[in-house]
Amino acid sequence: MDLGIAGKRAIICASSKGLGKGCAIALAEAGCEIVVNGRDASTLAATAEEIRKNTGAQVTEVAADVSTKKGQDALLAACPAPDILINNNGGPPLKDFRELDREAILNGVTQNMVTPIELIQAVIDGMCERGFGRIVNITSSSVYMPIPGLDLSSGARAGLTSFLGGVARTVANRNVTINTVLPGKMDTDRLTNNIKATAQKTGVSYEEAEKSVLRLVPAGRAGTAEEFGSACAFLCSRQAAYITGQNLLVDGGLVPKSF
Incomplete structure (x- = not known):
């Protein structure tokens, strides 16, 4: 399927490996110019070269921590007017909630809630002015089905989902969509x-x-990163313009819900 986004500019956060990399590959295959990001410069460089070689896409590397202002500024300097933003970031490690101190809790919320909101604030008005925007946030199936030990990750990501539920409705008439993809295992x-x-x-x-x-x-x-990336790319497509404010589970049926 032609997703209708060839030539669009995309920022994919935390995309040097894993699910972020899967999304970057899928968008590159769809013809997007992409900015890939990661904290390890060597891993990021290898990923960027792999994508260039396999897809022929224009790939820009930004080695930075997306949770920091410096990292966000670097991403936006590399792509000041993105058409597509994929918010992704590592989550807090598995830990009993009793062991979480205030600093750890604030760091978790910053990584998985505050950071994507800040990036959306930076790009959404430009998307509205141009009449096209696709924002996809990668969270977790644990938002629906909590996993003990991942309470901080689940809570921060659930907060992001609720925060953006209202925001999505305010920009839908400008052909800007905001959706969330929730990976399972x-x-x-x-x-x-x-x-x-x-x-x-x-x-x-x-x-x-x-x-x-x-x-x-x-x-x-x-599930595989390729399967996940394909789902993400569809939500960025021209065909998905009437889908917004939604949460898509990519979990092999793990979460037992019908609605």
Whole structure:
């Protein structure tokens, strides 16, 4: 399917690996000019070169922490007038809520709620003026189905979802959409690390812990970054102009809900 976004400019935060990289690849394949971002310059450079080689897309690298003003300024300097913004950032590690101090809580909220709001504030008026904008926020299925130990991540991402629910309705008439994609058990470093932590805590092998985790997924497996990126790219498409303020689960049926 031609998504109708060839030539559009896209910023994809935290896209040197994992789900962000999957989104960057999908948008590059759709013909977008993309800005990729990550904190590790070498990993980011390898990702950028891979995407250039495989898609022929124009790729700009910005090695920076998107949670900081300096990092945000660098992204916006590389792409001052983006048509597409994919908000993504690492979440707090698995930890009992009793162990969270004030600083950790504020950092988690900054990373997973404040940062995407700040970036949206910076780009949304330009999108409205140009008559096209697609904003996609990557959160987590734990917003719907909380996971003990990921309370800070779930809470911050749920706050972002509610905050933007109203904002989305104020710009829909300017062909600017704001949607959220909620990953479930995806084949990423985060899932691997969580399985390792579970294995260590329960005293079983990694393979046993992995089977236990994935047994909960009706699809019987973890999702891929490619599948996730394709879903994200569709929400950025011309065809998705009438979809806004929505939360799309990409979870293999993990969350047992119909509405």
